[in-house]
Amino acid sequence: MNDAARAPARPADPTPFDVHAIRGEFPVLARRVHGHPLAYLDNGASSQAPRAVIEAVDDYARSHHANVHRGVHTLSEEATALYEGARDRVTRWLNAASRTEIVFTRGTTEAVNLVAQSYARPRLRAGDEVLITHLEHHANIVPWQIVCEQTGAKLVVAPIDARGEVDPEGVEALMGPRTRVFACAHVSNALGTVLPVERLIASARERGIATLIDGAQAVPHSRVDVRALGCDFYAFSGHKMFAPTGIGVLYGRESMLERMPPWQGGGDMILTVSFERTTYNALPYKFEAGTPNIVGAVGLGAAIDFLGSIDLDGAHAHEAALLEHAHAVLAPIPGLRVIGTARRKAGLVSFVVDGVHPHDLGTVLDQDGIAIRTGHHCAMPVMDFFGVPATARASFAFYNTFEEIDRLAVSLERTRRMFGGDGG
Amino acid sequence: MELKDLYRDVILDHNRTPRNFGPLEGASANVEGSNPLCGDRLTLHLRIAGDRIADVKFEGHGCAISTASASLMTEAIKGRTRAEALELFGRVHALLTDDAAVPDESLGKLAALSGVREFPARVKCASLCWHTLATALRSPAPESIPAVSTE
Structure with missing residues (x-):
C-alpha cells in the first residue's frame, strides 16, 4: 500500500479558528527541515515564539536595556517599567489578587524548588508527609525528595490507573493528619492527563494542607485563574507558552509568601545590609535575589499580550480538535499503542510502536x-x-494543523514498515 | 545525509534479530551500560579465558542503533584477545566520531556503523556497548566495576 492510500481522510476543520492567519505570526513555522515543511509537534518541550515576542525582546535589547530597580537614569527607569509591566500582565492573566503574589523565576523547576526550600523545609518535621502523584515530572518529585531527606519527612505517592488517570478519592485517602504539602501537575507532561485539581485543592484546603500546582503543561492550553482554583502556589514556565526560555513564574498566595524566609540572598532582595543584620525587601522582591531575567520577563509579558489579542477560546477549541484527530488517525496504525488514555486530556499524545x-x-x-x-x-x-x-x-499548539497530524500518521506507517513491522 | 546511510540493511537485520542475545552461563564479567538521557540499557556478559574472549552475549533494551551495534560487536569480538578487542574499539570509535575515518575491509559488517556519525544525536547509541566493553576489558576486576554511562 502506498503512502497516499494510507493517508487518513481529513475532516474539514470543525473549528472556525483561522489557523493559517495564526501561523503567519510565527516566523519559524515557515522554515523547511530536510526538504520538508517543518511540522513542529514538540510544543510540550518548548513552544515557538510569535513575532510580537521576538520584536519585544529585540526592542528591549536595542533601546531600553539597563539594570532594574537601581538607576535613576532614563534607561533604568524604562527597563524597570517594562519588567514590572510584565509582572502586571502576569497578575491579570492569572487573576492573582495582587502583583506582590507574582515571583519571577527561571522556570517551573526553580519555582517548585523555591517552595520546597522556603515554605516546606522550615515547617516539615520528621514523620510529616509530602503528597504527590505517580504522574509527576521529575521537577515535581526531586525537590520534594530533597526536602524530605533534609527534614525526615516522608514522600507519599498517589497512584494512577491504567488510563493514566488520578482517582481523586485515592488521593484524598492519602491526605492524612501528617500531610503538610500536596503538589501535583495540572496537566501531565508525559500522558496529557488533565488532573482534577479543583477538587484536589479543595480537599487539601479543608484539611489544612498547602497546595502547589505544576502548571507548565496547562498554561499553554487553558485559561488559569488561581483564585478560582484556590491553590496556595502555582508554577509555570514562559517557554512553553510562546515566551523565551529562562523565565517562569511562581504565584504564591500573599499570606503564604509573607511567612516564608528568603530562598536566596543577594542584591535586590534586601532593604538594608550591615554585617550585623540585614532586613529583607517586600514581596515579591524578597524572592528575586540578583539581577533578574529582564528580557525574559519582557518576552513573557509580550506573549501574554499576544494571547490576549487572539481568539483564545477558538485556539483552545482548535487544540482540542487536533488532539481528537490525532487519536483518530494514530489508532488504526498496526502495532501502535497510545500511552495515556485519560478521559480528560490536553495538548499531547504519547505512544509506542511495536518493533520500533x-x-x-x-x-x-x-x-x-x-x-x-x-x-x-x-x-x-x-x-x-x-x-x-x-x-x-506529539504535542500540539494552536498553530498546528490537521494536515501536520496526517503527515505524522503517514510517516509513522512508513517507519513501521521500514523496521519490518507486519500487517498494514 | 540519507536515512538509508543510518538504517542500512545490516543494522535493520541485527535490530530485528539480534545475535548473541540473552544470558551467558559461566560469565566471568557482567557489565551494565546505560544511556540515562534516552533510557537505553544493556548488560554485557563476557566469559574470558586466559587473555581471550571465549564467549560474549548481551541483554537489555535500546533503539535500533544501539541494539544492532551491540549485536555486531558480539560477533566481531568473540574469540579475540583483549588487546585485539580494544584495538577494534579504537577503530570503531574513530569510525563513529572522526569525519576523516574511512571504513576498511577488515571491519567487515561493522562498517555499516559509519553512517551514524552524520547523526550526532545518535552517536552515543552506537557507542554505548563499545564503551561498556572497553571498561570491562581495561578493568583489573571486571566482576566488580560499576555501571558504565555514556553521559
Missing part, C-alpha cells in the same frame, strides 16, 4: 520534517508504570 524504538521513530520522522519528542519525558516513574523505557510524544 521511540528514538528511531524520532530520527526517521525528523527526516520527514516532523519534530516530536522521544524519551522518558523526565517522568521515569510514569514510564515504569506503563512498562516502557520511553515513548514518542
